[in-house]
Amino acid sequence: MATSPFKFLQEVREETRKVTWPSRKETMITTAMVFVMVAIASVFFLVADQIMRIAVTFVLGIGS
Numbered sequence: 001m002a003t004s005p006f007k008f009l010q011e012v013r014e015e016t017r018k019v020t021w022p023s024r025k026e027t028m029i030t031t032a033m034v035f036v037m038v039a040i041a042s043v044f045f046l047v048a049d050q051i052m053r054i055a056v057t058f059v060l061g062i063g064s
Contacts, residue, residue, distance in 0.1 A: 022030070
């Protein structure tokens, strides 16, 4: 069943009216949380990478 482009756009507009958009405050808090989680993940992977580098270097006897 094909829908005309005009009807399709009307339906899209109706659906976007139903969306609950976040407030500016909610958006800022969520953005800050994402940045904090990215920083935590970055530190975690940096530490994990260094531990694995040290372990592999020790096991293979490289560098000493």
